[in-house]
Amino acid sequence: MSEEADAGHDDPEDATDAADAATADASTSTERGGDVTETALAAEVAAYDDALAKEVAALEREAVESGERVAELESSLRRTKADFQNYKKRAKKRQEQEKARATESLVTRLTEVRDNLVRALDQDDDADIRPGIESTLETFDRVLGEENVEVIDPEPGEEVDPERHEVMMRVDSGQPAGTVADVYKQGYEMGDRVIEAAQVTVSDGE
Known part of the structure; x- marks a missing residue:
């Protein structure tokens, strides 16, 4: 075979060597690319782990602080309950003391009324005790006034007040029908509260 013919055909061994070289180059390139990808992934995972660790640490600190705050609030609540x-x-003791003092004051003033009654009874049987009784009544009314107690004593012809007057019966009277004819028994009120209604008779207008 001529040299020209030999030049026109490649050597099979040379072709095989070239293919192997190309394959090796491709493998080297792939391995390098894989190394780069694994390195980036490892760095990303490490960064995520670090961020996660920081978040966990922050949550743990927050939990500790929350626990301390809860303990502080519970302690404050216990102190507040104890103080209340x-x-x-x-307050109850002070109220009881004030009530005792008020009762003592009232009893002391009532003993003055009793002393006046005793003195009136100590007079001779034929003595006129009316002035003493009137004086005692004045003292008693003064004591009631000091306790903000007023006598309910309606005048004849006054309109009947169901809150302050208790109607005993209807009677013939010259007063207008439905008004107070007479006071059977006086009543008492303390401030806005009626302690005992006055007992009255009511005119029927005849």
Whole structure:
């Protein structure tokens, strides 16, 4: 075979060597690309782990702080309850003391009324005790006034007040029909509260 013919055909061994070289180059390139991808992924995972660790640490600190705050609030609540209970005890005791003093004051003034009645009875049987009784009544009315107690004593012809007057019966009277004819028994009121209604008779207008 001529040299020209030999030049026109490649050597099979040379072709095989070239293919192997190309394959090796391709493998090297793929391995390098894989190394780059794994390195980036590892860095990303490490960064995520670090961020996650920081978040967990922050949550743990927050949990500790929350626990301390809860303990502080519970302690404050216990102190407040204790203070309120003590306040209630003091207020009740003070109220009882004030009530006792008010009762003592009233009894002391009532003993003055009793002393006047005793003096009136100590007079001779034929003595006129009316002035003493009138004086005692004035003293008693003064004591009632000091306790904000007023006598309910309606005048004849006055309109009947169901809140302050208790109608005993209807009677013939010259007063207008439906008005007070006479007071059977006086009543008492303390401030806006009626302690005992006055007992009255009511005119029927005849």
